[in-house]
Amino acid sequence: MNSSLELHVAIIGSGPSGFYAAAELLNQTNPIIFVDMFDRLPTPFGLVRGGVAPDHAKIKTVTKVYEKIAAHPRFRFFGNVEFGKELFLKDLERFYGAVIFAVGAKSDRKMGIPGEDLKGSDPATIFVGWYNGHPDYKNYNFDLTAKRVAVIGNGNVAMDVTRILAVDPKKLQSSDIADYALETLKKSKVEEIFLLGRRGPAQAAFTNPEIRELCELEGADLVIEPKETDLDELSKRSLEQGAGGLTAKNNVKILQEQSQKPIKNQPKKIIVKFLVSPVELIGDNGKVTGIKLEKNKLYLEKDGSLRPKGTGEYETLPMDLVFRSVGYKGVPLTDLPFDPRSGTIPNEKGRVMELENKKVIPGHYVVGWAKRGPSGVIGTNKPDSIETVHKLLEDFSKNQLRNPSHSIPSIQINSEEKNKDDSSQSQQEKILDLLKERKIAFVSYEDWKTLDQAEIEQGKKKGKEREKYTTIPDMLSAIKKYKVQSLPKNERF
Incomplete structure (x- = not known):
């Protein structure tokens, strides 16, 4: 060089x-x-x-x-x-x-199933952006008068969405959640959240801390039928061979232990189901009313991975709202x-x-x-x-x-x-x-630091970590306003 x-x-x-x-x-x-x-x-x-x-x-x-x-x-x-x-x-x-x-x-990946575009079927990515005050998603409306919600996916994003729906909104009051999202969550009527995964517990993509959080969540029971945590021979063998590492082994252990715990009859329930794939969202008058699931079985692929395939056995669950969390794109x-x-x-x-x-x-x-x-x-x-x-x-x-x-x-x-x-x-x-x-x-980065300080100061007034500005015009106005306020009085005008 x-x-x-x-x-x-x-x-x-x-x-x-x-x-x-x-x-x-x-x-x-x-x-x-x-x-x-x-x-x-x-x-x-x-x-x-x-x-x-x-x-x-x-x-x-x-x-x-x-x-x-x-x-x-x-x-x-x-x-x-x-x-x-x-x-x-x-x-x-x-x-x-x-x-x-x-x-x-x-962007988000789609499931590619009938009914996916019904009202009440939304990408988890948009819900996440909405409660985090992202300017792109501020104006979305989510009908949380729904009583039964399905979250499709077993990654950390699915876990976050499930937890935010299940947690007592009072626990979020001091966080940097968008104010409009907090108000909507306070009015939520959600009672049951179904966490649905295509593969088994040994293949779940969430991390140990995320599943532990759901196990310990105040105000919601994590309900897992013992049969949901049973491993087939292929999963047992893959775990023994180190597939998924310690994270996968611990996930299985946490899930199996949780499946044996008594239900506390808390206000909300999180119901976990593995080895199911959505094949259709059922609707009435253009809105989601149910979800049709096909039960899966794991098969060994040539590359050594385990893939779910449908068994031809189906079940339909009444559902009011569906969030898909099957990947970003x-x-x-x-x-x-x-x-x-x-x-x-x-x-x-x-x-x-x-x-x-x-x-x-x-x-x-x-x-x-x-x-x-x-x-x-x-x-x-x-x-x-x-x-x-x-x-x-x-x-x-x-x-x-x-x-x-x-x-x-x-x-x-x-x-x-x-x-x-x-x-x-x-x-x-x-x-x-x-x-x-x-x-x-x-x-500039100096401008961002001004906005950052403005959000922190606004948050302090409400007992929050920060109060985010959620539109670009509001951000630019705040930068201008706080820049002027930081000047000596004789230089402000």
Whole structure:
């Protein structure tokens, strides 16, 4: 590598994978790397802010790590800038030596069964975004006058949705849950929540802490018939061979122990059923009234995995509301290849490549769920992002980036004080000029810190961790208002 060069990298997306990529880039000393991170929302942190359940505040403390990364002098954040609408690939290629896409998996997978589009059938992803105050989902209405709810899926998202529906809303009052969601949950009439999994207890994708939480939930009985926790011979053998690791063994143990406990007749019931697949949602007048399930049996595939297959035996349960939690899925990005089957950006260890001919596209990289699909926990993104960054550095060392001419010395100049006549205008200034030229009201990291403090202060007034602003106009107004308030009185007007 040439030690006299500085590399400029753009990251699209500000979730965990984006921040871990930024950290690895900024840690390099040869070359010196400058990172600009863009996000369509004014707020950073992706699903840590918009996906982690409000009663899981401890998990959200990971943002302290990201705050340290954002404080680096060679890092900049541009929020409220949408790729593909306000900022385009050709723009990034003009100003950066490399672009990393950390865009996650925004959409949800569908079940592909009759009745899925009935009123009262919703993606869990939208419900999660709704109670977390995500601007995209604020205006959704969920009819929680429903008494019987089905949650389809056995991952941690399904567990979160089940827990939020079952928990006493008073337990959420001090959290950062959206105020409108809390008010709706307070009026909830939900009595029974059916947690439905296609596979058996040994294959459940939830983690030990999540299932323990449901076991210990105050105000709701976790009801598991002992037969639901019986393992077939294939599952017993796979556990013995280490499939699923200690997590799977502990899940089975926790479930079996819970199945033996007496029911306490608490106000709500969570009923767990394994080895069932929804085959139809039944409706009346366009609204869900029931769910038809097919009982499954596990079969050994050639790759050694256990797959559920229908037995032809069915049961129908009355149901008022259904949340599907069968996985996230990426969406296509403007001017980028996309694999519709996996819902990811096609890549080779993070290097973006054409879908058909597998040809690597120089200077384009991907991390996180957009790279590998929606799997793992927050920490899984770190090695994933590091792998991609190392490929980027390898390409830089071989002069294989799309625009190596942009790997030039850069001058850090405050954008408001820069000399517009300076012919040696830095790379860092050029993107600022473009955003201003397009009248894009971008949010800097300092602006985000202002909004962050505003939310915390508003939350304190209500005895909450924070009171989230849930629309982009409200966020921008709050930033402006609190910025003015922080100025000395003689400078406010």
